[in-house]
Amino acid sequence: xxxxxxxxxxxxxxxxxxxxxxxxxxxxxxxxxxxxxxxxxxxxxxxxxxxxxxxxxxxxxxxxxxxxxxxxxxxxxxxxxxxxxxxxxxxxxxxxxxxxxxxxxxxxxxxxxxxxxxxxxxxxxxxxxxxxxxxxxxxxxxxxxxxxxxxxxxxxxxxxxxxxxxxxxxxxxxxxxxxxxxxxxxxxxxxxxxxxxxxxxxxxxxxxxxxxxxxxxxxxxxxxxxxxxxxxxxxxxxxxxxxxxxxxxxxxxxxxxxxxxxxxxxxxxxxxxxxxx
Amino acid sequence: xxxxxxxxxxxxxxxxxxxxxxxxxxxxxxxxxxxxxxxxxxxxxxxxxxxxxxxxxxxxxxxxxxxxxxxxxxxxxxxxxxxxxxxxxxxxxxxxxxxxxxxxxxxxxxxxxxxxxxxxxxxxxxxxxxxxxxxxxxxxxxxxxxxxxxxxxxxxxxxxxxxxxxxxxxxxxxxxxxxxxxxxxxxxxxxxxxxxxxxxxxxxxxxxxxxxxxxxxxxxxxxxxxxxxxxxxxxxxxxxxxxxxxxxxxxxxxxxxxxxxxxxxxxxxxxxxxxxxxxxxxxxxxxxxxxxxxxxxxxxxxxxxxxxxx
Numbered sequence: 161x162x163x164x165x166x167x168x169x170x171x172x173x174x175x176x177x178x179x180x181x182x183x184x185x186x187x188x189x190x191x192x193x194x195x196x197x198x199x200x201x202x203x204x205x206x207x208x209x210x211x212x213x214x215x216x217x218x219x220x221x222x223x224x225x226x227x228x229x230x231x232x233x234x235x236x237x238x239x240x241x242x243x244x245x246x247x248x249x250x251x252x253x254x255x256x257x258x259x260x261x262x263x264x265x266x267x268x269x270x271x272x273x274x275x276x277x278x279x280x281x282x283x284x285x286x287x288x289x290x291x292x293x294x295x296x297x298x299x300x301x302x303x304x305x306x307x308x309x310x311x312x313x314x315x316x317x318x319x320x321x322x323x324x325x326x327x328x329x330x331x332x333x334x335x336x337x338x339x340x341x342x343x344x345x346x347x348x349x350x351x352x353x354x355x356x357x358x359x360x361x362x363x364x365x366x367x368x369x370x371x372x373x374x375x376x377x378x379x380x381x382x383x384x385x386x387x388x389x390x391x392x393x394x395x396x397x398x399x400x401x402x403x404x405x406x407x408x409x410x411x412x413x414x415x416x417x418x419x420x421x422x423x424x425x426x427x428x429x430x431x432x433x434x435x436x437x
Numbered sequence: 438x439x440x441x442x443x444x445x446x447x448x449x450x451x452x453x454x455x456x457x458x459x460x461x462x463x464x465x466x467x468x469x470x471x472x473x474x475x476x477x478x479x480x481x482x483x484x485x486x487x488x489x490x491x492x493x494x495x496x497x498x499x500x501x502x503x504x505x506x507x508x509x510x511x512x513x514x515x516x517x518x519x520x521x522x523x524x525x526x527x528x529x530x531x532x533x534x535x536x537x538x539x540x541x542x543x544x545x546x547x548x549x550x551x552x553x554x555x556x557x558x559x560x561x562x563x564x565x566x567x568x569x570x571x572x573x574x575x576x577x578x579x580x581x582x583x584x585x586x587x588x589x590x591x592x593x594x595x596x597x598x599x600x601x602x603x604x605x606x607x608x609x610x611x612x613x614x615x616x617x618x619x620x621x622x623x624x625x626x627x628x629x630x631x632x633x634x635x636x637x638x639x640x641x642x643x644x645x646x647x648x649x650x651x652x653x654x655x656x657x658x659x660x661x662x663x664x665x666x667x668x669x670x671x672x673x674x675x676x677x678x679x680x681x682x683x684x685x686x687x688x689x690x691x692x693x694x695x696x697x698x699x700x701x702x703x704x705x706x707x708x709x710x711x712x713x714x715x716x717x718x719x720x721x722x723x724x725x726x727x728x729x730x731x732x733x734x735x736x737x738x739x740x741x742x743x744x745x746x747x
Contacts, residue, residue, distance in 0.1 A: 165551070165552050172553055175548060176553065176555075179548055179549075179553075179559045180559075182545070183559055183562035183563065186562050186563055186565070186566065186620065187562060189578060189620070190565070190577075192580075192588055193577045193580075204586060205585075205586055206586060206591075207586065207591065207594065208595055209587070209588055209591050211588075251473045251474050251477070252474065254470045254473065255471040255475070258467040259471065262463050262464070262466060262467035263464070264463065264467035264468065265464060270471065273478075274478060277482050279729075279733075281722070281725060281726060281729065283702050283722040283725060284489050284725075285481070285482065285485040285486060286709075286722070287489065287709055287715050287718060287719050287722075288484070288488040288492070289481055289485050292484075307477075311474055311477030311481060313478070340466065341463065341466040341467070341470065342466070342469075342470070345470070366568060369570065370570040370571060373684065373706070376706075377706075377710060387570070387572075388570055388571075388573075388684065389572075391573060391576055392575075392684070392687070392688050395576070402580055405576060406576065406577065406580065409572075409573040412572075413568075413569050413570050416568055417569070420561075420565070420568050424557065424561060428560070428564070428628055431625065431629070432628055432629060
């Protein structure tokens with residue numbers, strides 16, 4: 161492990177100055193978005209706009225709720241995200257356990273098949289998936305939004321790597337005690353894999369919350385939209401000015417950013433883990 | 438843990454009794470545990486992939502049955518100027534995006550891989566855009582780039598500089614989009630670089646310092662070569678993902694119902710779900726898959742020239 165030591169105070173201050181100004185530059189879009197979301201309409205049409213609103217119009221936030229089925233699409237997004245995340249973590253961890261701990265004919269071939277699936281972009285599959293949805297009559301339904309996206313090859317890959325790192329003795333011992341593989345998975349491997357499950361779960365949640373293309377394809381009714389699609393499509397229609405639009409965008413993004421503050425360590429480690437394997 | 442304490446007798450019994458039967462039961466359990474994943478994968482990946490390939494040989498509007506037209510979609514692809522524009526826009530976004538991201542991310546990772554205070558605070562600042570919904574990012578930045586009332590042109594104007602119509606001109610729109618993608622993706626590369634930097638043994642730097650190597654020499658001769666596997670990984674997945682850009686660019690550059698900067702995935706969506714030319718839309722998607730594969734293989738080919746594996 162290396163961490164460079166910066167000794168002279170002057171160099172350290174310089175580094176802080178650079179990082180702090182870069183950080184401010186990075187935060188500027190968020191800051192501007194918050195400032196805009198609080199502006200009255202007259203502030204939006206200034207050739208040299210100012211950061212501080214002439215008056216704080218908190219009503220823009222309540223206008224979001226009255227101008228669009230925002231409560232509904234917010235609830236849709238939360239529900240769909242939770243369902244997809246639980247589904248992905250459960251299904252992928254079951255498969256990852258089998259691929260890493262059990263011996264069975266065809267194991268390596270099936271795993272390779274899943275990995276190959278990672279390389280195919282979703283756009284190739286989107287039309288056939290759409291046809292399947294129409295056949296099942298799942299257009300504009302929650303199952304249509306949820307089920308096609310709960311099978312994560314990436315999750316199987318990530319969790320398998322983690323399970324492989326757990327000492328085999330745990331497994332052998334439980335097997336001799338007469339535990340069946342599901343019990344071993346549930347009682348031993350899941351608790352031990354909690355950091356990896358948390359990291360993958362957060363990634364799954366993030367991906368699901370922000371997902372756009374599939375939600376755009378499989379829904380048409382305003383009441384079945386999710387936040388990403390709503391914000392992209394309701395511009396001009398429901399969100400009549402930029403202050404209201406950005407209030408909606410802020411409400412769609414800040415909950416996740418706040419969750420990140422709490423899960424920062426796990427998430428960063430999880431991402432580093434996924435990148436180095 | 439009580440399961441860890443095993444008598445020798447139990448172990449012997451396990452070895453004596455039907456190892457064949459045990460293997461079969463283990464395999465059955467395994468199939469049961471992978472079943473949900475494999476069923477979903479078969480339906481939404483394997484079957485979908487097969488159907489997708491077949492549909493490239495058809496013309497289909499989703500209302501009537503598909504009509505077999507042989508290779509007509511493929512020949513159309515080669516003469517399609519709109520596809521060429523979309524492909525050009527996509528590569529013109531993807532390549533600078535990956536290059537700039539790598540450079541800025543490495544600089545940030547180097548600055549954060551020191552013993553200064555507030556490291557995790559800074560890391561959080563640079564990482565926040567990675568978590569932000571691309572549609573929201575597009576919405577926010579479209580407003581920042583607004584030619585008449587946005588802060589970017591406000592600043593340029595107050596300095597007496599020209600105020601470009603950023604998103605209305607393909608050339609400036611590409612620059613604008615690359616800046617946004619840099620902002621939104623650099624935090625991810627930075628985290629991976631930080632993890633890579635952590636694996637470089639400290640002794641290397643100490644030895645080099647004793648030999649009188651300057652900071653720049655240590656960076657050039659130790660850090661850069663030892664990070665090449667990380668850099669390679671990031672440039673491979675960076676290209677794969679940026680060739681698929683859609684939502685962010687779609688939100689930013691769709692102005693008055695027309696898209697100023699159509700990308701390949703946007704074109705697929707338009708052809709399929711707006712113009713109802715499903716067969717052709719899927720053919721474009723396969724072309725994209727092929728292009729991604731070419732870029733990836735090319736990078737793996739070139740890797741021998743510059744990637745050092747310890």
